[in-house]
Amino acid sequence: MSLHSEIFEQPARLEALLGSQRTTVEEIARAIRARGVAFAFLAARGTSDNAGRYANYLWGSFNRLPMALATPSLFTYYQQPPLLKDALVVGISQSGMSPDILAVLEEGRHQGCLTLAITNAPGSPLAKCADYVLDIQAGPEMAVAATKTYTAELLAIAMLSAALSGSEQAWRDLQLLPQWIERVFSLDESLALSAQRYRYMSQCVVLGRGYNYATAFEWALKLKELTYVEAEPYSSADFQHGPIAMVASGFPVFAVAPQGRVFHSMLEVLRRLRDDLSADLLVISNEDTALELAHVPVRLPAEIPEWLTPIIGIVPAQLLAYHLTQAKGYDTEKPRSIRKVTETQ
């Protein structure tokens, strides 16, 4: 069962990344500063796109770098790609093989932009095309559903943010990540029991905001890939602009709402869902007020800094998706209809 063991490999893989790539990351940060980059232009698909959502918030708030998430079809199907003057062009891909992500990096290079590949395959076409390569050091991932490559991509993004900010406190926080994730593993047995509750669930929504907008998307993707549940992710704000109408009494809502600057806006939506709409709530948090609203509370360590909550908060979500896959009697290693490497144009 490689999926379960790859989830449990994460502390060691993140430690390897922290230990081996800081020099490279500092060099990339120097190149970004030297070039006077105006914005980041980031291309990715699937799990890597969710890592890109984290970069969008983290680099935006810690490093004041605005980000455009690339629409690769503009580079592969339409005649004239956007002008990328003064952009840092970033491709994120576990395999470094998707032709559309490669096309964005090649165009960035063609236009003279600084280019960066974040990948688990430093010999891949994507890596060969880029000025700089951040090797996420996750080791071979055998399960079709990505887990350790996701948290390694998040950590690579967080390391670059720390290097750009020059904050030694940020680097010290990063060192503690592996042990925080170890602590989450103690939830494994109780999550296996909780998963039973959702054996017959066919649809749900997943909410997160700010840094954990990425977590909501990645959690929903694991549920779709592994358990075939139609799990739709939202920011709590977007959710209120229409989709909340779907919620009838008993409708399942999963939420990730750790302490931090967007916590109160998340709590407000959770209260409305519980008190006014009688939704069925599963909440990952380290705040009692949010956990108390949940039918199924999942408690994170209390002291994790907000900016690192996505790297830790996705782990119970991965475990829950794994156990629900088993509860539903599906294959945890090879989901139907998808392969490990998807080569979209």
Add this chain to the structure above:
Amino acid sequence: MSLHSEIFEQPARLEALLGSQRTTVEEIARAIRARGVAFAFLAARGTSDNAGRYANYLWGSFNRLPMALATPSLFTYYQQPPLLKDALVVGISQSGMSPDILAVLEEGRHQGCLTLAITNAPGSPLAKCADYVLDIQAGPEMAVAATKTYTAELLAIAMLSAALSGSEQAWRDLQLLPQWIERVFSLDESLALSAQRYRYMSQCVVLGRGYNYATAFEWALKLKELTYVEAEPYSSADFQHGPIAMVASGFPVFAVAPQGRVFHSMLEVLRRLRDDLSADLLVISNEDTALELAHVPVRLPAEIPEWLTPIIGIVPAQLLAYHLTQAKGYDTEKPRSIRKVTETQ
């Protein structure tokens, strides 16, 4: 029943917009050219966010302007917003009232950027804050679910693209929009019958790509708001990076796939869904090869240019959502849990 009549008002409203705002739009285009804008930074929620997705593709491919879709919580909850040097900051909002969209425009103004409000409320706080206002001229919209304000926002975006490109052919194409939409109205009765098929549907996915990525999102949003179906939108590329695993035999897939540069990539996915996965397909298209794959084909006029297909292609989707709401016995005017103006922070 204002929803149905507002759908039918669209040709007249678009004609009013075309007739009254071209001078303003040309002036905005001159200001954009004069400022040497490097990228657009666009803030919107809900239906207006879907209009923003159209701008992302259209301004990217016709005007080579890269776009970042803003993450408003970076402006309302996190301490330091991104640096927006050389950005065109755009807010799209029917009501011009949402505090988070306003916060993005205010910050853009504070940083000395060129700012543009696209709104149905030229006296609103959003309009008052912006350097330029594009009044979408849609008239009062009474139904909670937005229809005519969506197509008017798309047209405003398309007019700005035409002005930036200086193409007289583009302006001539735009003049034909109202009559193409009139032709779609002839489908109203058959769509009312088709809607019956989905009376007991509780979930589906909605696919589109390129310019019609926006259509997939807006169609899904109408289904969620009005019929409470969990309808999840995807680009056909993203869909293959994981979510396609959800599709079991008989699973309903709605798609918008008109002729154009991404048509063959859409057709390939539709073939896989039909032939390999036995999905149940509803397809909006003007290509026989796509319509023949569908259990429920919805035919668009043959000769519409690709860049305008989103403005016409959403209309049968609106009608279908309207009739399905009636088939399910819900309120077409006031969906549960949502209001016309949603004021998120």
